[in-house]
């Protein structure tokens with residue numbers, strides 16, 4: 001029997017009779033693949049998931065621990081999603097009735113991970129502000145962020161950008177790597193422990209797949225060395241959206257993770273910029289915009305250097321991006337509503353005998 005603890009299961013409360021715990025490793029349409037102590041099973045959701053009027057927040061997704069009714073001869077039935085210790089969500093614009101246009105749904109795309117690897121490449125598109133933006137998302141998720149600067153072989157001296165990132169975010173570990181040569185990969189060992197789960201966050205092309213492949217390869221070699229000529233080290237099931245490296249670390253790689261947008265990032269900004277926001281209460285006016293107002297504590301702190309200018313600029317840039325995403329969101333929704341209204345209107349017009357009467 002497989003021990004679900006190897007899949008990071010730590011739930012200690014008693015499990016009701018007749019139910020089996022498991023971890024969702026794949027989700028395709030409405031069919032789930034779940035790893036349980038009786039092996040991998042396919043499962044569907046109990047009808048109640050669909051009938052409740054709630055949002056889809058409580059639908060299980062890849063990484064979730066669930067309780068199911070085991071069915072030996074067919075699909076098992078998922079009845080409960082266990083509490084999540086971390087999650088990534090994205091805004092979902094589908095399925096909006098015009099009247100509910102203001103409520104953007106939250107779609108959960110990955111859960112119960114321990115580390116968020118924020119990947120950013122060191123070559124031409126190196127951008128600290130973007131790293132900060134991902135850091136905001138990572139902090140909100142409940143996972144522990146780790147910044148990984150990729151493609152170290154493509155820059156003359158990666159120590160400069162490395163130092164810049166370390167200085168900007170002194171409380172987060174930063175590593176420079178090259179997936180092709182293996183440079184720096186051993187620095188990631190402390191995160192890649194049995195039972196731990198990792199997700200990758202980063203723009204397309206930063207090298208997520210390359211890092212994954214490099215880790216698998218390195219891992220397979222390590223495990224083979226331990227198990228000698230045993231071939232079990234090769235049993236990496238990379239076709240799943242949550243899969244196990246030979247060393248026992250799990251990696252979540254879902255399509256949803258690749259198209260993550262900002263969702264309600266305000267909390268994360270507060271967590272990242274307490275050193276900036278602690279000046280705000282000291283401004284003379286409570287509605288100070290920190291631009292040219294008399295008695296502005298932020299401007300004073302910038303002048304005497306107690307608030308570093310880069311920190312302020314990062315904060316402003318992040319606020320701006322966040323606002324942009326929110327505006328874009330409401331713009332998209334307005335468009336949908338408008339299109340729907342137009343569609344209804346022209347249908348009505350047709351019904352009434354067309355444009356001309």
Ligand SMILES: Nc1nc2c(ncn2[C@@H]2O[C@H](COP(=O)(O)OP(=O)(O)OP(=O)(O)O)[C@@H](O)[C@H]2O)c(=O)[nH]1
Pocket residue numbers: 150151152153154177178179180181202203204205206207208209210211258
């Ligand atoms: N020189 C160099 N190139 C790299 C490195 N890592 C990745 N690349 C290259 O960068 C390109 C993109 O790498 P991928 O691993 O596919 O990037 P990805 O983040 O998975 O991209 P998406 O699948 O679009 O999300 C490929 O041509 C890789 O060979 C590296 O460490 N050094």
Ligand SMILES: [Zn+2]
Pocket residue numbers: 280283284288289290291293295296297298299
């Ligand atoms: Zn101010």
